[in-house]
Amino acid sequence: MGGDFAPAHEVAGAIEALRMRKKEFEVILVGKEPQIREQLKRHDTTGLPCSVVNADEVITMDDPPTAALRQKKNSSLAVGMQLQKDGKAEAFASVGNTGAVLSASTLILGRISGVSRPTIAAFFPSERGVCLLVDAGTNVDCRAQHLYEFAVMGSMYAKKVFKHENPTVGLLNVGEEKKKGTEAVQEAHSLLERSNLNFIGNIEGRDILKGTAEVIVCDGFVGNVVLKFGESVPSFLKSKLKQYAAGNIIRTLLIGAARGSLRASLREMDYEEFGGIPVLGVNGVSMIGHGNSSPKAIRNMILKAVEIAESGLNRYIEEAMAKSLKPAGTEAAKTLGQ
Amino acid sequence: MGGDFAPAHEVAGAIEALRMRKKEFEVILVGKEPQIREQLKRHDTTGLPCSVVNADEVITMDDPPTAALRQKKNSSLAVGMQLQKDGKAEAFASVGNTGAVLSASTLILGRISGVSRPTIAAFFPSERGVCLLVDAGTNVDCRAQHLYEFAVMGSMYAKKVFKHENPTVGLLNVGEEKKKGTEAVQEAHSLLERSNLNFIGNIEGRDILKGTAEVIVCDGFVGNVVLKFGESVPSFLKSKLKQYAAGNIIRTLLIGAARGSLRASLREMDYEEFGGIPVLGVNGVSMIGHGNSSPKAIRNMILKAVEIAESGLNRYIEEAMAKSLKPAGTEAAKTLGQ
Secondary structure (H helix, E strand, O other): OOOOOHHHHHHHHHHHHHOOOOOOOOEEEOOOOOHHHHHHOOOOOOOEEEEEEEOOOOOOOOOOHHHHHOOOOOOOHHHHHHHHHHHOOOOOEOOOHHHHHHHHHHHHHOOOOOOOOEEEEEEEEEOOOOOHHHHOOOOOOOHHHHHHHEEEEHHHHHHHOOOOOOOEEEEOOOOOOOOOOHHHHHHHHHHOOOOOEEEEEEEEEHHHHHOOEEEOOHHHHHHHHHHHHHHHHHHHHHHHHHHHOOOOHHHHOOOHHHHHHHHHHHHHHHHHOOEEEEEOOOOOOOOEEEOOHHHHHHHHHHHHHHHHHHHHHHHHHHHHHHOOOOOOOOOOOOOOOO | OOOOOOOOHHHHHHHHHHOOOOOOEEEEEOOOHHHHHHHHOOOOOOOOOOEEEEOOEEOOOOOOHHHHHHHHHHHHHHHHHHHHHHOOOOOOEEEEOOOHHHHHHHHHOOOOOOOOOOEEEEOOOOOOOOOEOOOOOOOOOOHHHHHHHHHHHHHHHHHHHOOOOOOOEEEEOOOOOOOOHHHHHHHHOHHHOOOOOOOEEEOOHHHHHHHOEEEEEEOOOHHHHHHHHHHHHHHHHHHHHEEEHOOHHHHHHHHHHHHHHHHHHHHOOOOHHHEEEEEEEOOOOEEEEOOOOHHHHHHHHHHHHHHHHHHOHHHHHHHHHOOOOOOOOOOOOOOOOO
């Protein structure tokens, strides 16, 4: 109920997801039942495994996350997350208040053993395919240990959900040398060298779109800025092409002719394709989408949530977190995967 | 002498700059004289005000900046910077070791009174024209006071070199609300509210290319990552368009036809257009360019250095740094310009 177009886009997205399903799953729509039923009437839901659970309250975008969760115990967010806690659902997805979804994920589902801070991971396009950037905005102030944990969780995600054999992990920094960057980042470099991950060292801003690493590790401040910057590139290009073509018929025609190609090439930069990003490190599956998500984005987020739930990701994260680091000084001995 | 193609590109760039000059200026080429003379022979230098000062040593890209400066007292960098200190030159430009240029700028020229940390500012394209991003990579760990000083220096640059009447200043953060971000950023927000700058509040990653602020303030870690990310966008697009067109003649033709428009629209993202970025906060003019700069990039960097030297920028920075902040609590009263 917390999205900008709730519950219309949520209902439409859920129905699209169910229609496209290749494996069986069921969608439980949580929120103000009369409004949801109203929306459901607009679709042909014959044969679709879809039910409604009522929740009378709504956490808005402006509500302070933790306080809202405490006060609005009957919000669609709290009720929906609790369904998972109670074993009645295996994943949760929302395009509501990001902070509140994060808090609810941590408070209601609890952290995976060994994880000190849950995180959100974003998908990033690159010349070599989709990468994972973690943390994408949750933890703005990070110590080395947090960055290390992000690397472990991101790595497991790339392995179990993306199905990458031995995902490469890069530490986002201002230079390639070990001694570059803040103290926390330098220390994280050492921890990663001692890990069993496929750590390829520091990477720089220019390596993200190149696809140098399949998992990009950074604090949530940098991650959030880069993510939002990346999302703004398509509209910047559109605006520049428009300025360039303005009043010139030939240019307008040429650009118009190539529009389809450009759009197709930029598709990966469109968050709608991913629909939402996962919360990692909690005992369950939790997905967060943009407040103004389209039904298509919501559909994709739901399909992604199903994929994550089926992958058994969290068990692998727990196992990986339990592995101990190699003693300091042995970092030269590179290992292959874990 | 420290650039990847030194001194060929440096000499060619300097000669191009002199040929394009609208106002009088002179170029002093500093480095190994025989090599420079050799390069000069390849150009027609008749009537161009260009001289050579010999310097036998070279600081390489791999030299540790401060140690190199101490040991190589006769490097082109040290000798060139000293010319400015001695009043024999009014600006310095180099595409050598960035760290060494920065150290030399601070150690030889000294800091402007009131500035605790010199910084480098990068130019960023936006839908509304060029913006200034400061710090672009010098100071990876910043306190609030440093961020405030970057804002003052950037603002003066936008005013005196870009000639913007009353430049808008945005603080790069993970959200619009005052209480977002790290402690340092939150505190910087308060300082900026109490300043005489045209502070418009927090901006996010997506606002950079939109041109929401003319001066974008952030620490050097974030600045460096975003800057390098931005520089990689054109080649990412090229690669994606190529992948999309591969083996399809129609697509290849359409994309080929629009190539000129695309290139023109992305021109602003090309660092060659700016050629180099200024060191701010030192008693002089110092410009840094990419090690692999083309003659065109070097030409543009030299022309920019002349423009900065003529603007009297440093005097304005000193004046602005001396202005006191309004007492805390008065931030609601917005002022117009300074």
